Amino acid sequence: MDREARLREWEERAEPYLLAPSLLFLASYAVRVLIPDLSPGWQAFWGLVTVVTWGAFIVEYLARLLLSKHRRRFVRTHWLDLVVTVLPLLRPLRIIEIHDRMQRRRDHPRLALEARVMTYAGLTSLLLGFAASLAVYHDERLAPHSTITTFGDSVWWACSTLTTTGYGDVTPITPRGRLTGTGLMFVGVALVGAVVGSFSSWLVRRFRVDGET
Amino acid sequence: MDREARLREWEERAEPYLLAPSLLFLASYAVRVLIPDLSPGWQAFWGLVTVVTWGAFIVEYLARLLLSKHRRRFVRTHWLDLVVTVLPLLRPLRIIEIHDRMQRRRDHPRLALEARVMTYAGLTSLLLGFAASLAVYHDERLAPHSTITTFGDSVWWACSTLTTTGYGDVTPITPRGRLTGTGLMFVGVALVGAVVGSFSSWLVRRFRVDGET
Amino acid sequence: MDREARLREWEERAEPYLLAPSLLFLASYAVRVLIPDLSPGWQAFWGLVTVVTWGAFIVEYLARLLLSKHRRRFVRTHWLDLVVTVLPLLRPLRIIEIHDRMQRRRDHPRLALEARVMTYAGLTSLLLGFAASLAVYHDERLAPHSTITTFGDSVWWACSTLTTTGYGDVTPITPRGRLTGTGLMFVGVALVGAVVGSFSSWLVRRFRVDGET
């Protein structure tokens, strides 16, 4: 009980401070991918930022794992935490927990239910789309016969994937790029589906209210 | 209180009159994009129409901003008005407010809830698709290696984008064309999703009524 | 009142008999499109079938229009009838009315609500997909640089359009083919969306019942 309480306390306190390394990690990854011809000094600096922030995630996860009483159960119930610790580019998926905590502190939610779902799902898919664009651009940039040669191509591909439009004028061809693409398709489809569904239900509610008054 | 009331009054009165410049703006943009080899006189005329109508939107927005008591709050709550003032091609998105006002004047809505959602979302996506076709055709027409060479190609691309089919046989390749395309994907996907959802719920309701009676 | 009653009676009686010419029309169109090198005799025969069945649709529509008291209102409330009379390939859309009438005669519907929606929307989209495949194959078959050269290509294109997959390996390039394609996208998207929605709700209901008992 004592330990679990301490763990909860730690989680509540650490969460907002972990948002900063999450953004730092994404920034360092973005800089290293988008500016390949950095001077050696900057390259070392941003490499260090990547390693340190990733290290912070691992330390935080292990600390919580050791603090918890039932470690096996901790791993099972916090499986998303393990995933985002191993693949920090998926960190945006954890926004929902931060959002939950912030929401609880306020007394009255400011936004309607649909608006909150749209905000959460929209933001998460935007961040995931950006992370996937970076990863795919990194893998495809120098591959022979690749159609993704600029970061703009990669963002265009990510947008057409997230909305399931799938033009196919630019597509990843390397195995790692396609693995990222498959992940983006499934995760993105679900998130964008949630945005569309919430928008649709918000629209229906808006029209219903107008019709009745 | 006095000022806010005057603002409301202005909004109620100005709205129907602003529909005309909206259509005029779209018409002048369409003429200038679709008929590039106009005589200098007509070119100047339609250019003037574009400038005057756009100016009217800006004047109207600023007037309402100045009339409002809490200007900061006005900008926050009327953010869509700011967007459609800066990018008048997105004006169709404001139809919902005009629709709301017209609906309130009538006592009984003539159409079922689903039909109204479908009409609104369908009309908006049609107008946005037309505006996007024009903008993309304007950007892609003369770009080297472009696949969009006629206005028909552009409309075909817009339709396959709005329904998320995304054939990819014709796609924008210029940065501005792709920016328009990205916007159309996200806005369009949400609107068409609303149409499909409403149609589906209308169909289910129709079958339910038949089954029970 | 007398006239309206006679009109209703006519509609009730004529409906099942009109299913036959609908299928005959589709069959004659299919034969003429799929077997272009018919002997002159057969060509004349199937051409006659097309003309006679189409004529029957027009006669039936006009008869109902003349029998109705409020002709203007008849045109407005029966707009789908006008559409399917002018474009008989869209006849499958009228299945819903035949289905309604048959349903009313029975006391208890045999299928669950979702199953009925899925059956109706699935059948209609299959028939429309078949009609669109025929129309597109007819228009594209001999067009220069066309990618749709066999009826199989056309069916493959129609399937990838109806499900909004949109591979884009085969796509119509003629204006008429693209017009058909646009129609199939919008109508098909709505119908397949209804099928998916009903399937999803049926699945949820099935799991809910299992969980509660």
Next chain:
Amino acid sequence: MDREARLREWEERAEPYLLAPSLLFLASYAVRVLIPDLSPGWQAFWGLVTVVTWGAFIVEYLARLLLSKHRRRFVRTHWLDLVVTVLPLLRPLRIIEIHDRMQRRRDHPRLALEARVMTYAGLTSLLLGFAASLAVYHDERLAPHSTITTFGDSVWWACSTLTTTGYGDVTPITPRGRLTGTGLMFVGVALVGAVVGSFSSWLVRRFRVDGET
């Protein structure tokens, strides 16, 4: 009554044991497709596994058909069983019945409704996607002008089909491959639609609970 009871008993008992041959059938098919240059001995062995497991399905179906009192009704109500007996690659679709039976034995379901729908629909679509990848790879591998030359291409195609993204960079071109593709589009679209819908409703419920407490 006696016979029907015996049939039920048989079904309840045989079901878990039939999961093993289902997986064995899939494994033997996978091995024979993915490793075409097996030694003759292994080829004969895996061929035998395919034949024996398929035979087991047929025997089980016939046994149940013969045991049932109303054979005609059995065929009508168990049509899915007939389909998966003729095309054993579609076996994953029967998971729902096994799942149902297992669910009934437990007193309290461990997962929320949405999680169960997502698990079932997600698992089924994954298995079907794998089976379709194998079948399409088998048909397309040696076809002239085929774009699907490795199993990776086939999996990439199946993923982009299941999510209705449909890039179209790799697509089946043989009639049998396209038939498999059409089936995957329709079945997959419905299953993935169910996953997206459930995820969306779970997300809404999660936000609603947070907002109210």
